[in-house]
Amino acid sequence: MTTAPTTARPTTTAAGTARAVVTGVGVLAPNGIGAEEYWAATLRGESGIARITRFDPSSYPSRLAGEVTGFSVRDHIPSRLVPQTDRTTQFALAGADWALADAGLSADSLPADERGVVTASASGGFEFGQRELGHLWGKDPKHVSAYMSFAWFYAVNSGQVSIRHDLRGPTGVLVTDQAGGLDAVAQARRRIRRGTPLMLTGGMDASLCPYGLAAQISAGILSDSEDPARAYLPFDAAAAGHVPGEGGAILTLEDADRARERGARVHGEIVGYAATFDPRPGSGRPSNLERAVRGALDDAGLRPGDIAFVLADGAGEPEPDRVEAQALTAVFGPGGVPVTVPKTMTGRLYSGAAPLDLVTALFGLRDGLVPPTVHVEETTGHDIDLVTGAPRPVTGDAALVLARGRGGFNSAMVVRGPAAA
Structure with missing residues (x-):
């Protein structure tokens, strides 16, 4: 399911009375893997923006990005899932694992139909799609992975997370660019207020590949500065575009009463x-x-x-x-x-x-x-x-x-x- 706000009228979550609290978080960011590592680096003012290393960006007008470094996919993702998934989905799967672990929950904590997932996506599996399209045009259709049928799709993170953790409750994806992460969390909150005890939510994106960077450059709003300290300057007199990045966060949302009953640590409330x-x-x-x-x-x-x-x-x-x-x-x-x-x-x-x-x-x-x-x-x-x-x-x-x-x-x-x- 793909949803987006379509009018200028504020949309509020009035249905139901249950409160939605955050009991777990999973973070992958260019300046820190793991929530506390990210937070410590952020308080230190430590930047993860640098010249792109995942490919040679020399021929592009924008060459800087916030890359997630030090993430070894095979340390966090089952080997059978690696060839099926784009980098963005690998991030989402790891983030979901960490968000559930941080909440002190396991796969059998609730019946499957009482737990769901709603994520956001802005680009889908760009890197996976680029590689398989290269196989299609550079070789022949027989060399295109069967997983191309879904690995590129915007909803794939919600789908793969739901399969991995047997989440058979409400499931969806929000596609509203940068706003999508909040929209997804709001949708998860609605589901909590309507009676679903547990929702995984949030967003991950990873489009730092030649195809993804070209798509972002085409919008005309990326900085072309070569200096990481002067490339992305919001509210500064020298502001001239932004720097792209990859990563994000997955959150565990729970009904507040249930979280209190099981003695969960609560990070806060939406x-x-x-x-x-x-x-x-x-x-x-x-x-x-x-x-x-x-x-x-x-x-x-x-x-x-x-x-x-x-x-x-x-x-x-x-x-x-x-x-x-x-x-x-x-x-x-x-x-x-x-x-x-x-x-x-x-x-x-x-x-x-x-x-x-x-x-x-x-x-x-x-x-x-x-x-x-x-x-x-x-x-x-x-x-x-x-x-x-x-x-x-x-x-x-x-x-x-x-x-x-x-x-x-x-x-x-x-x-x-x-x-x-």
Whole structure:
């Protein structure tokens, strides 16, 4: 099932009364494999952005990316699955394993039809598809893998995770570019509120191959800087595009009452969400991002002053950055809330970015720290309190995560930390 927000009206999760809490997380990021490793690197301001090494990028105008390094697929994925799966699915399978282990759950913790999975995808299995198309045109159809029939598909991560862990409850995929990660978590939250006790959710993307990079370059919004410290600069006066990345996060969501009954550790709670759609470019009508922010706050039953910090989308382009800063200023006031974009350490991970930001928000609330937006130096023209340089101590138990996808998708999600969940 492929779903996407289609109107500018905020969408809230009003059905049901069950609360959805996060009891497990699995992270693969360019600056850290594993949730705590990622978090420690992020607080140190450690960037994973560098020149692409998975292939020779010399002939491309954009040569930097956030690559996941040190991941040995055969250490984490059963050997029979390796030839069936693209890198993005291998990430998703590993992340799901870790998210369930972090939650203290096993495959038989619940009946199969009481556990489900909803993930997001922006690119599908690009690298697998490129390789098999090369076999088709360079050799003949007999050399094309039978697994090509599904390994490239956007829904394959949900499918493979559901098979591996026998998840026979609600299953789906959201395809809304960078916003998809929040949309998937929101859909999982809906299923929890409607009676499904356990959902795996989040997103992973991995399109750092020649075919994938060419597709991203064609959009005209990648940075062509050769300097990793100056390539991706959201809200900076020198912003000129973003750096792509790979990875993301998978989360275990549970019914709060059930999680409490089994004595689970809780990372936090998903308390608010809204999605809007922007008007056609050139229409003269304003963005609906502000409406998404206000909708998420309303869904959470919170006021702007209750938000300890914001993880912004941070497009790294002058106009989208202006629109996002304007929306934040309209809701919180000039400099009214600390804002950060830790994606400057990983690149934009597309469907994996927002779930990773959710983990960052939950850990930030846990530890009372907002990680920095590294490399950004000059934010002239934006009335936001951007956290730069070093982590900043904060107090409060709620954070806002924003994500925007190409084509007009806006999503906003509010989380509470472990102390308030």
